[in-house]
Amino acid sequence: MSAPALTKNQALVFDVLEKADGPLSAYTILDKLRDHGFRAPLQVYRALEKLLEYGVVHRLESINSFVACAHPGENCHSHGIVAFAICESCGQVMEFHDHEVDHRLMDWTKSKKFKAEKTTIEIRGLCEACAA
Amino acid sequence: MSAPALTKNQALVFDVLEKADGPLSAYTILDKLRDHGFRAPLQVYRALEKLLEYGVVHRLESINSFVACAHPGENCHSHGIVAFAICESCGQVMEFHDHEVDHRLMDWTKSKKFKAEKTTIEIRGLCEACAA
DNA sequence: ATCGCACACGTTATAGCATAACGCAATTGA
């Protein structure tokens, strides 16, 4: 499940996300890639689908946006549950992991015999700079 | 911030959500209320906005849907962070609270001086019945 | 009383997010 070599479109999308200083929507990515031949949303969504699968990009459910993983080179899927703090003022995203949170949520799912496939943790608010 | 008497539209939307056996999208709610005079999405979204504010309805960010709070009568906002387990097969939702998770996330936000406004925890997977 | 304001409501239009369905080309492995 580690990332194979990216295709041209996947590399273009990943590059845009890596260079961005915050999460981007699929349509924003599309606009940034029109000069490179992108014409339709599906080109972006198909690339994103693979990048998500490889664990090099994360989807932020609460803002319908995508962000490059903060751990380049590693396989983020192996770090347990990923959590995000999203500043609603400047848009910056902090990615972190907390094994104690993982354990508590796993304990709950086990007790309910719920088979977890994908867990979302997103904290929206104001970063230190914006809260001042 | 406790819920005042609901208006007609708010009561209709809440009633639909309470009687449903799972989360509903705004447009599904709209369809269920056409017989009661609803004609446009905004009628639903405006009611939902208030119901969310009163804490009697929750929004599930990962599936763009809404669900009635599992704690009727109480103010769910006072229970700390709300977490959801969503079965991707049958659609059932379990709502729960875990103070230890709250504390761990609050510790993290404090250490980063991040001012949390709204936190989303959603576990998607298979419920016990569907996993069998 | 009546003015001003807040709020709910109705309607039309538009913006933003995501996928279906078709066909083609390159790759791969039997």
Added chain:
DNA sequence: TCAATTGCGTTATGCTATAACGTGTGCGAT
């Protein structure tokens, strides 16, 4: 060589959410 897989491009469509405008109603201040 043939079939299966994967990526790609295009058009069309569907789903989710909000903007902008106007109406009516209740209610306190003047």
